[in-house]
Amino acid sequence: MSQTVNGDAFENLLREERKFPPTPEFAAAANVRGDIYAKAAEDRVGFWAEQARSILTWSKDFDEALDWSDAPFAKWFVGGEVNAAYNALDRHVEAGHGNRVAIYFEGEPGDTETITYADLTERVKRAANAFESLGIRKGDRVAVYLPMIPEAVVTMLACARIGAVHSVVFGGFSADALRSRIDDAEAKLVVTADGTYRRGKPSSLKPAVDDALAAPGHTVEHVVVVKRNGQDVAWTEGRDVHWADLMEASSPEHTAVGHDSEHPLFILYTSGTTGKPKGILHTTAGYLTQTAFTHSAVFDLKPETDVYWCTADIGWVTGHSYVTYGPLVNGATQVMYEGTPDTPHQGRWWELVQKYKVSILYTAPTAIRTMMKWGREIPDKYDLSSLRVLGSVGEPINPEAWMWYREVIGHGKAPIVDTWWQTETGAIMIAPLPGVTATKPGSAQVPLPGIAVDVVDENGAPVPNGHGGFLVVREPWPSMLRTIWGDPERYRDTYWSRFEGMYFAGDGAKKDDDGDIWLLGRVDDVMNVSGHRLSTTEIESALVSHEWVAEAAVVGAVDETTGQAVVAFVILRGEVEIAEGEDPSAVLRAHVGKEIGPIAKPKHVLVVPELPKTRSGKIMRRLLKDVAEGRDPGDATTLADPGVMQQIAQDLRK
Numbered sequence: 147m148s149q150t151v152n153g154d155a156f157e158n159l160l161r162e163e164r165k166f167p168p169t170p171e172f173a174a175a176a177n178v179r180g181d182i183y184a185k186a187a188e189d190r191v192g193f194w195a196e197q198a199r200s201i202l203t204w205s206k207d208f209d210e211a212l213d214w215s216d217a218p219f220a221k222w223f224v225g226g227e228v229n230a231a232y233n234a235l236d237r238h239v240e241a242g243h244g245n246r247v248a249i250y251f252e253g254e255p256g257d258t259e260t261i262t263y264a265d266l267t268e269r270v271k272r273a274a275n276a277f278e279s280l281g282i283r284k285g286d287r288v289a290v291y292l293p294m295i296p297e298a299v300v301t302m303l304a305c306a307r308i309g310a311v312h313s314v315v316f317g318g319f320s321a322d323a324l325r326s327r328i329d330d331a332e333a334k335l336v337v338t339a340d341g342t343y344r345r346g347k348p349s350s351l352k353p354a355v356d357d358a359l360a361a362p363g364h365t366v367e368h369v370v371v372v373k374r375n376g377q378d379v380a381w382t383e384g385r386d387v388h389w390a391d392l393m394e395a396s397s398p399e400h401t402a403v404g405h406d407s408e409h410p411l412f413i414l415y416t417s418g419t420t421g422k423p424k425g426i427l428h429t430t431a432g433y434l435t436q437t438a439f440t441h442s443a444v445f446d447l448k449p450e451t452d453v454y455w456c457t458a459d460i461g462w463v464t465g466h467s468y469v470t471y472g473p474l475v476n477g478a479t480q481v482m483y484e485g486t487p488d489t490p491h492q493g494r495w496w497e498l499v500q501k502y503k504v505s506i507l508y509t510a511p512t513a514i515r516t517m518m519k520w521g522r523e524i525p526d527k528y529d530l531s532s533l534r535v536l537g538s539v540g541e542p543i544n545p546e547a548w549m550w551y552r553e554v555i556g557h558g559k560a561p562i563v564d565t566w567w568q569t570e571t572g573a574i575m576i577a578p579l580p581g582v583t584a585t586k587p588g589s590a591q592v593p594l595p596g597i598a599v600d601v602v603d604e605n606g607a608p609v610p611n612g613h614g615g616f617l618v619v620r621e622p623w624p625s626m627l628r629t630i631w632g633d634p635e636r637y638r639d640t641y642w643s644r645f646e647g648m649y650f651a652g653d654g655a656k657k658d659d660d661g662d663i664w665l666l667g668r669v670d671d672v673m674n675v676s677g678h679r680l681s682t683t684e685i686e687s688a689l690v691s692h693e694w695v696a697e698a699a700v701v702g703a704v705d706e707t708t709g710q711a712v713v714a715f716v717i718l719r720g721e722v723e724i725a726e727g728e729d730p731s732a733v734l735r736a737h738v739g740k741e742i743g744p745i746a747k748p749k750h751v752l753v754v755p756e757l758p759k760t761r762s763g764k765i766m767r768r769l770l771k772d773v774a775e776g777r778d779p780g781d782a783t784t785l786a787d788p789g790v791m792q793q794i795a796q797d798l799r800k
């Protein structure tokens with residue numbers, strides 16, 4: 147069994163003594179050197195101001211690097227003006243790099259497209275004109291419900307260019323989830339596709355948009371539809387527009403103007419501890435500065451020679467920061483892949499690495515563990531010698547997976563950078579620097595230069611080395627979220643009220659004897675399944691919305707491949723009549739899929755007669771987690787009815 151970052155296994159982690167320093171050749175050629183830490187520590191805000199000025203091309207320089215007078219509401223690079231799309235596109239063309247490849251697109255069925263910076267710039271200019279022709283103005287919100295195709299990047303950058311605020315909704319979310327996000331953001335436009343390909347079969351997207359918009363009361367005026375798999379789709383005249391027609395009718399000339407540093411760039415919804423997803427708001431200049439800085443420093447990107455590939459979908463923050471913004475602002479060449487890793491065969495990723503000579507790969511531990519399960523014979527069939535930096539993100543990476551990644555994929559020479567960050571942080575916060583840090587299997591190790599991360603106890607006091615506690619950020623950082631869309635109070639409460647003057651990340655962490663940081667997973671009701679954040683409350687709400695269910699409790703149980711798996715315990719209503727042959731578990735799993743999306747479907751739904759509750763009526767999820775993970779639930783004396791756990795454990799064994 148693979149080791150997990152929980153309980154006893156953690157003690158083994160802390161005894162991890164293997165260290166892998168960079169080779170002298172790597173260190174000598176690295177983008178950043180070790181002295182950067184001291185330099186940033188000397189004048190943190192000045193360090194970021196210097197990064198902002200050297201990384202971005204400003205339409206108007208800023209007057210003040212940071213205004214924190216209205217904390218926790220931050221303003222970075224005050225008074226400056228910058229255009230994100232100009233920085234990601236036009237300026238590279240103007241500098242003579244128009245022929246450099248921006249995107250090697252590989253569709254799941256094997257269709258390909260090579261898009262240069264000049265091509266991408268032209269497409270974004272057309273899309274900017276096209277959206278303006280549909281009445282989209284600066285500040286308007288645009289919902290994006292697209293697969294991993296170049297049009298996703300084009301749409302995001304076209305919005306940024308005209309100052310419209312994109313809100314990408316992952317294509318795996320249901321119509322209901324899409325509607326609630328459209329409503330919360332009050333989107334005027336939806337950009338979608340007829341569908342995409344999943345595991346060799348066409349799958350659809352447009353029908354979910356039609357469902358989402360079926361009930362009146364929304365703010366959407368137009369739906370732009372990319373033709374991707376050619377399936378028949380319903381059409382609403384006057385509302386729906388074909389992407390291709392619209393682009394053809396639009397001029398390829400468009401002049402980018404600077405937007406205020408704090409102009410909203412995007413809203414991205416993420417699960418919190420309550421049922422309602424939070425619209426995380428990011429603004430322009432600080433976000434661009436930190437995504438581009440980290441993309442260069444942590445991956446050691448050399449834009450002229452590297453081929454970079456981040457496997458994340460555009461629907462998650464990793465796709466925003468490390469597919470769209472960071473790499474393009476840095477002028478990188480990247481691979482974009484539409485499909486799944488096992489279609490048409492389990493070597494697909496490695497075939498792509500070989501084909502495009504990928505030199506930097508950024509992926510998630512769940513994928514690495516899946517590949518481990520498939521066996522090393524598969525990657526061993528391909529030439530992976532181009533790989534020189536390997537990244538990991540989304541959840542703790544267990545040392546076995548880390549070592550496998552290093553040996554089998556990196557052939558023992560490519561440094562591994564385990565990067566900790568969140569939708570809220572916008573960009574990487576904790577990671578080794580590949581030319582500086584001696585890496586340790588399983589630890590993200592050190593806060594980046596200019597980032598003030600700490601581990602504190604219950605009272606907010608820093609823990610000494612060798613101890614655990616809560617991960618916090620002590621000082622504002624450029625790519626921090628600015629608020630929760632439409633709910634500044636929730637922003638303050640969620641992140642800035644647990645510890646006075648500090649940002650509370652919601653993660654547990656430990657410092658080892660060297661002071662290196664080890665991430666231990668969420669300490670709140672957020673689960674992490676295959677690197678995707680899911681809220682227990684949100685899934686519980688979906689379950690009780692089914693007419694059969696009286697009560698539901700959801701926990702994240704340790705899972706070898708996906709990190710955590712969703713396990714639901716439900717009490718059925720006394721009066722329900724379930725027909726012969728109907729399986730309540732299967733019905734309820736499908737129901738959650740419909741309400742939230744396939745990613746949220748519980749692995750197990752267990753029908754139980756009672757749930758363990760305290761005398762004050764609070765469900766003891768800790769006990770349910772114990773049984774779901776096959777442990778003896780231990781002390782149940784605080785329960786109103788201590789017999790409940792025995793009953794559940796007994797039922798489970800059956």
Ligand code: WTA
Nearest residue numbers: 539540541542564565566567568569665668
């Ligand atoms: C977890 C993804 C351990 C963590 C970029 C965090 C990690 C949540 C790591 C954010 C890592 C992310 N090691 N845990 N390297 N990276 N996490 O918002 O629990 O989808 O709070 O952002 O993922 O997930 P989100």
